[in-house]
Amino acid sequence: EPEVTQTPSHQVTQMGQEVILRCVPISNHLYFYWYRQILGQKVEFLVSFYNNEISEKSEIFDDQFSVERPDGSNFTLKIRSTKLEDSAMYFCASSQGWGANVLTFGAGSRLTVL
Amino acid sequence: DAKTTQPTSMDCAEGRAANLPCNHSTISGNEYVYWYRQIHSQGPQYIIHGLKNNETNEMASLIITEDRKSSTLILPHATLRDTAVYYCIVRVADTGNQFYFGTGTSLTVIP
Numbered sequence: 456e457p458e459v460t461q462t463p464s465h466q467v468t469q470m471g472q473e474v475i476l477r478c479v480p481i482s483n484h485l486y487f488y489w490y491r492q493i494l495g496q497k498v499e500f501l502v503s504f505y506n507n508e509i510s511e512k513s514e515i516f517d518d519q520f521s522v523e524r525p526d527g528s529n530f531t532l533k534i535r536s537t538k539l540e541d542s543a544m545y546f547c548a549s550s551q552g553w554g555a556n557v558l559t560f561g562a563g564s565r566l567t568v569l
Numbered sequence: 570d571a572k573t574t575q576p577t578s579m580d581c582a583e584g585r586a587a588n589l590p591c592n593h594s595t596i597s598g599n600e601y602v603y604w605y606r607q608i609h610s611q612g613p614q615y616i617i618h619g620l621k622n623n624e625t626n627e628m629a630s631l632i633i634t635e636d637r638k639s640s641t642l643i644l645p646h647a648t649l650r651d652t653a654v655y656y657c658i659v660r661v662a663d664t665g666n667q668f669y670f671g672t673g674t675s676l677t678v679i680p
Contacts, residue, residue, distance in 0.1 A: 459612075488667065498613060498656075498670035511667060546612050555601070558668055560612035 457481040459561035461547050467567045468537055476532045476564045478547030484559075485552035487530045489522065491515070491543045492563075498546070504530065505552070537568045572596065573657045578675040581651075587644040589674050591657030594638040599661050602633060603668065604642045606653040613656065613670070616642065647678045 460479045468474050480487050489501040502512040504522055521533045530549075534541055544565050548558040574592040581587040593602065604616040617624055617631045619640070624631045630643040644651055656673040660666055 490670075492610070494610075497672060498607070500667040500669065503667055513667075544610055548612075555618055557603070557615050557618065558613075559615065562612050563610065565610075 457559070459547055459549055459559050461545075461561035461564050463564055464562070465565040465567070467569065470539060470568055471536050474534045474537055474541075474566060476534075476545050476547075476566070478530045478532070478549075478561060479528050480530055480547070480549030481559055482528070483551065484549035486510070486550045486556075487522075487524070488548040488550075488558065489532045490546040490548065490560075492546065493540075493543045501532070501545075534566075537566075539568050542566055542568045572659050572669070573671055575655075575657055575671065575674045577672065578677070580677050580679055581644075581647045583649060583678050583680050584646055587642075587647040587651065587676060587678070589642040589644075589655050589657075589676065590639065591642070592639045593657070593659045596637050596659050597661070600659045601661070602631065602637075602640050603658045603660060604629070604631065605656045605658065605668075605670075606651075607656070607673070608650075608653040616655075647676075649678050649680065652676060652678045 462477045487504040492498045500513050502516045503510045519535050523531050544563040546563045548560045550556050550558045603618040605613040607613045619631045633640045654673040658668050
């Protein structure tokens with residue numbers, strides 16, 4: 456069964472450092488998403504991406520965050536200068552964009568900011 | 570914000586059916602009902618979705634009331650591995666709109 460893959464599974468970084476989280480969406484999917492989940496809290500939407508541009512973003516997705524699809528397969532989330540409160544699980548998801556348009560999520564990348 | 574209301578937690582005996590309710594009284598005519606679950610801190614896992622008719626797949630059944638204002642997810646024979654947080658989400662299907670995850674129902678399957 457096709458799956459969304461995310462790397463790294465766990466990253467530890469120092470406050471103020473840049474972090475890039477990587478995702479390989481399902482190959483025939485057109486919409487890509489990043490969500491995050493702070494420990495013990497809800498899964499929160501960050502951003503959606505379609506046709507090489509951001510289609511929707513939440514208030515959380517401020518100037519510290521950026522997304523990119525650098526090639527035909529990867530979808531990345533960059534945090535420019537990490538803060539302690541960025542510590543969370545980050546989930547990538549993708550969807551076809553038609554029909555039932557089910558989002559398929561990856562296993563997540565755990566980011567720990569020290 | 571989430572457009573659904575779910576009980577905070579439920580218990581179910583192993584081997585019995587787990588019935589998880591969801592209220593979505595403001596659902597629009599073109600919005601589907603989706604169910605996802607999250608086991609520990611894993612990525613949310615799709616279970617089932619429906620528009621008007623009841624649906625069944627290998628994981629679960631979805632019963633949607635005739636007025637579409639509520640639905641029930643049924644896990645027919647719950648196992649310990651079904652212990653998870655279950656999310657009911659309403660959304661227009663064929664757009665890039667995000668899924669809003671509320672707090673869901675924490676289901677504990679008891680041996």
